Amino acid sequence: MRTPNTHPVPALRRISTALLALGLAGSALAAPLCRAPANLLANPGFENGRPSPGGNPPGWTFQSAYSGALGTWDTAVAHTGRRSVRIDATRPEDSHWLQSAAVPVNTPLFLGGWIKSDNLQRHDQPTSPGATISVLGRWDQPAPTLGTTPWHPVGMSFITDTSPLLVSARLGFWGGLATGTAWYDDLTLVPRVAEVPHPRWKILVLVYPQTDAVITQPDGTARHVQGQASPTEVTQALAHARLFVEQDIPALTSGNMLPTLTVRTASRPMQTLSPDGDMRWWPDAQADAEPGFDSVIVLWEPRVRDTATGESLWLGSSFGGMQYRGTRQTYTTVTLPYAGPNGNRNVYKLHWGASILSHFETLQRTPQPTVPPVTMASRYVHCQTGQQYVWLDETLDQPTPNSIYSNQAGFTHDYYSGTVARAEAPAVCLGIGPQAWAWGGPVTHSGTAPVFTAPERVEALVSQVQALRTAGMLGPRPAQTLQAELQAARRMLSLPRASHQASGPLQAFSRQVEALVHSGRLLPQAGALLIEAATAAIGCV
Structure with a gap:
């Protein structure tokens, strides 16, 4: 046998x-x-060793920048097992439990763990992460933990150029002090690796049918604006979004990315708008963008009226947009008028493609030179045939083979599939191909979903x-x-x-x-x- x-x-x-x-x-x-x-951290669950008053778990030391925080090896509270570490700060602090860890250099790593908090408050800077798990000497950090929260996972990916690293279970940050109590348990530091089948990105489509915000014009004038999309527009926009995620992305990537989709309607209007040029604003949905998703696509209403003057305004900078966010959750916005009835899925294809490029560029998983999702005619060709693209926008009513946005063969398809090439080097395949998709997304990858x-x-x-x-x-x-x-x-x-x-x-x-x-x-x-x-x-x- x-x-x-x-x-x-x-x-x-x-x-x-x-x-x-x-x-x-x-x-x-x-x-x-x-x-x-294997986990590169020693004693990551703080279970090893014999606790004693004022003692530290083996492999870990405690530091308090302003001597105002207390570090405790807690034997009463734990995520798993019987023990965790805790930090209490009654006045603003940047304090941490530390471990020096030998790591491979120039390798994508994932640092994660579980945090529980009680009355965590920011001080000094509005960007303070409260409680976090990070590496001393780096600005990278997971999503903030503030207020009172149950045990929840946090994590981040990064590429290091030095070894060893000072891994930190931390309360506060540089210039971003915090007060309160936080517990840390089950930390992990592992190299990320490519996988087959490729990890499936978790995508959240978050729609805001209403906008109700106060914007400040370049001259300092504040205006209260309101707007609301019709139910029909919202229904059509969500239908387009679902088709984009469930059908367009798999087709554009030649089956290398098969995402999962969650659709939610925000329980409140879009209230936070950031300036993005002259009389244009950017919707900030971070309060509702749950960190458990690899990518967030925000659909929002840019057509508003000034409540004082009745003047009609268009707030969006264009059909949509994206933010370059490194290895963090990707973030794309599409205005509702162009997400459904008056537009087509090409808006999603363009802006979501730009957002994922920033993730893979930061991970250094895309071949060089990087291909932008927006370019000019005749600059690129298919890398296996040398065929040029038809520089027209394919639409649902007018499908055009080998055009810019064709799902089966065209510039955007080859960009998503890793089969686009520069005209002067037609045999060198570029773009986001299998070699990139295999590394997963900002949240779903070998370190979090092995x-x-x-x-x-x-x-x-x-x-x-x-x-x-x-x-x-x-x-x-x-x-x-x-x-x-x-x-x-x-x-x-x-x-x-x-x-x-x-x-x-x-x-x-x-x-x-x-x-x-x-x-x-x-x-x-x-x-x-x-x-x-x-x-x-x-x-x-």
């Missing part, structure tokens, strides 16, 4: 050959990573097949056939004595994918990714 760590080598070679024929051979063929990278073991990989494949069906990239009957093979693999993996047999249905899954690609019922790029993921799962059985 074979051991659980063996599998039929000839079958694997056939799958590898099929994958190579499809044009995408990834790291899974060489040596799939079958367990999450997919390494065979059962995890099979579950991810089940989700991927369903997403391809939702996107209209895979028919119901083929999807049902693929899911049946994955269900068989799932059942065998659940039985310790039969787990090694899961390689059989996974090989059958790959053969079915290959047949779908050759018959034209599945895009080659999407098929290659599924086969690569199945091959990696076999390698981890």
Whole structure:
């Protein structure tokens, strides 16, 4: 009888050959990573050692910048286990529990943990994060923790150029002092790695049908403005947003990104507008942009009236916009008139594409030179054919193959799929391709949602097949056939004595994918990714 760590080598070679024929051979063929990278922090849950009055958990020291905070190894409150660390500050402080950690340099890292707080207040600067987990000497920080909160996860990604790092469970920040109490537990510092199948971005579409804000003009005059979109406009805008996330993104990325969507209507009007040029304002929805999403798309109403004069105003700087936010949650805005009835999904394609570029640029995962989502005619071509683009805007009423916004073949498609090239170097593929998507989003990636073991990989494949069906990239009957093979693999993996047999249905899954690609019922790029993921799962059985 074979051991659980063996599998039929000839079958694997056939799958590898099929994958190579499809044009995408990834790291899974060489040596799939079958367990999450080790935590680089010692005693991350503060469980080791013997607590004593005033004592520190092994591996950790406490510092208070102004000697006004108390650090405690708490044995009564914990996220998991029995212990945590706590900081109490009765006056404004920047204090921290510290550990020096050796790390690989020039590598994307994820630093995360769990925080609980009681009456945390900012002082000095409105941008103080309150309680946070960070690295001394860096400005990076997760979303703030303020007020009184239950245990909740926080985290951030960054690339370091030095080792060791001073990892900090911190209350306050440079120039952003804080008071109150915070607990910290279950810290993690791990290298981020590329995965197959690629991590699925969690996208929040947040709509504000009403605007009710006070804006300050360049001359210092304050104006109270109000506006409201019609229910029909909101319904149409949300329908467009859903189609963009569930159908356009998978098509534009050639199946490399299959996001999950959450749609919410804000419970209050858009009240916070930031200046963005002469008589233009930027909607700030950070109060409602939950940190658990990789990307937030805000739909808002820019058509308002001055409540004092009755004057009609347009507040938006354009159809939409984005912010460059590094490795943090991406942020895109689209004005409601151009999110639905008077516009089309090209607005989403443009501005969301710009927002994700900033994330991958910061992670240094995009080939150089970086391709901007807005460019000029004749500057770029398809990297595999050298074909130029039709420089027209495709619309729903007038589809134009190989045009700017075509989902199947065009500049924006190749930008999202990593198959665009400069005209002077037509064989060098650029853009956001599989090599970037594999690293995940700001929140959903190998450090927060690991997919390494065979059962995890099979579950991810089940989700991927369903997403391809939702996107209209895979028919119901083929999807049902693929899911049946994955269900068989799932059942065998659940039985310790039969787990090694899961390689059989996974090989059958790959053969079915290959047949779908050759018959034209599945895009080659999407098929290659599924086969690569199945091959990696076999390698981890």
